[in-house]
Amino acid sequence: SDEECDQRIQAAKEKLAERCVILGHHYQRNEVFKHADVSGDSLKLSSYAANSEAEYIVFCGVHFMAEVSDILSRPEQITILPDLAAGCSMADMANRVNVERSWNELNSIINADEQVTPVTYINSAADLKAFCGRHDGIVCTSSNAKQVLDWCFEKREKILFFPDEHLGRNTGYRMGIPLEEMVVWDFNQPMGGLTKEQIQNAKMILWKGFCSVHQMFQSKQIDDFKKKHPETIIIAHPEANFEVCEQADYVGSTEMILKTVREAKPNTRWLVATELNLVNRLKEEVKGQGKQVHFMSPTVAMCSTMFRTDPQHLAWVLENLVEGTVVNQIQVNDDDKQMAKKALENMLSLF
Numbered sequence: 001s002d003e004e005c006d007q008r009i010q011a012a013k014e015k016l017a018e019r020c021v022i023l024g025h026h027y028q029r030n031e032v033f034k035h036a037d038v039s040g041d042s043l044k045l046s047s048y049a050a051n052s053e054a055e056y057i058v059f060c061g062v063h064f065m066a067e068v069s070d071i072l073s074r075p076e077q078i079t080i081l082p083d084l085a086a087g088c089s090m091a092d093m094a095n096r097v098n099v100e101r102s103w104n105e106l107n108s109i110i111n112a113d114e115q116v117t118p119v120t121y122i123n124s125a126a127d128l129k130a131f132c133g134r135h136d137g138i139v140c141t142s143s144n145a146k147q148v149l150d151w152c153f154e155k156r157e158k159i160l161f162f163p164d165e166h167l168g169r170n171t172g173y174r175m176g177i178p179l180e181e182m183v184v185w186d187f188n189q190p191m192g193g194l195t196k197e198q199i200q201n202a203k204m205i206l207w208k209g210f211c212s213v214h215q216m217f218q219s220k221q222i223d224d225f226k227k228k229h230p231e232t233i234i235i236a237h238p239e240a241n242f243e244v245c246e247q248a249d250y251v252g253s254t255e256m257i258l259k260t261v262r263e264a265k266p267n268t269r270w271l272v273a274t275e276l277n278l279v280n281r282l283k284e285e286v287k288g289q290g291k292q293v294h295f296m297s298p299t300v301a302m303c304s305t306m307f308r309t310d311p312q313h314l315a316w317v318l319e320n321l322v323e324g325t326v327v328n329q330i331q332v333n334d335d336d337k338q339m340a341k342k343a344l345e346n347m348l349s350l351f
């Protein structure tokens with residue numbers, strides 16, 4: 001049972017003490033989240049992994065996050081993902097074969113190697129971060145995309161942004177890039193389904209990828225809610241679509257959403273467009289300050305892969321560590337590690 005797992009997790013944590021740190025992403029369910037030593041968004045957790053002294057980093061998040069932890073931590077440190085099936089469907093939308101083919105196609109029209117900087121959202125596999133490292137590119141997160149794009153435009157005139165078209169568009173638009181200068185590259189079609197002129201004129205080429213959880217939020221939900229409660233403040237994750245982000249008062253990472261609502265004036269009403277577990281916890285946390293937090297979608301929008309991590313898997317990996325056995329280690333191969341690290345360090349050096 002979950003109760004028995006709680007006790008076993010606590011007992012294992014006490015035995016492992018500072019040899020082990022448990023990192024918990026904000027989308028983790030409560031039964032897991034409460035065991036995390038550190039919680040945060042992707043950037044905060046990756047930076048923590050990079051500076052941690054722990055021998056074992058148990059990452060309660062999804063696969064790409066554990067890969068980043070393995071890339072940035074020291075070689076002798078071990079990163080563990082409690083359930084190996086905890087992936088990210090958006091990250092899976094850009095695979096190395098498609099991205100390399102697309103890059104070659106771009107090179108047949110423009111000089112991509114000289115004109116285009118590849119940028120990958122941190123929600124991507126290690127081999128794509130390595131692709132960016134090899135092509136003088138960079139990684140970004142939802143909390144630093146603007147600064148990363150500024151860095152890119154200082155070097156080259158165009159950006160290939162993957163895998164999330166929404167984060168790319170929302171960030172580019174807020175930096176003043178007109179929508180006409182952003183085109184969507186459909187990797188299922190030759191030449192991304194674009195004409196030569198569209199590619200030549202584009203400042204940003206956005207990979208056709210998305211987060212299915214954040215596509216549940218629609219601007220009509222904002223309109224309907226505001227009819228009943230006009231004073232509502234709207235806050236959205238930048239993986240939500242353009243219309244939702246344009247109507248939002250604040251757009252930012254999971255960490256930024258939490259900070260903004262926590263620090264807001266009492267007796268305010270918030271409509272939030274991000275994953276349900278985060279919103280439910282925030283609602284409980286701030287209700288004592290008279291703040292009303294509402295989930296934007298009328299239907300459940302939960303990240304099913306984040307949900308895979310449960311107390312049973314967490315207890316299992318920790319008890320194995322107590323016995324001296326490592327299970328579910330995430331290890332990126334050396335070639336990809338070196339190049340992905342270069343792209344990640346390009347990002348980290350900006351802050």
Ligand code: 13P
Nearest residue numbers: 041042043142253254255
């Ligand atoms: P954050 O970096 O904002 O936590 O986002 C990660 C994520 O997967 C959002 O869907």
Ligand code: SF4
Nearest residue numbers: 088089090211213303
């Ligand atoms: Fe991936 Fe979306 Fe889940 Fe975030 S919420 S981990 S982007 S599937």
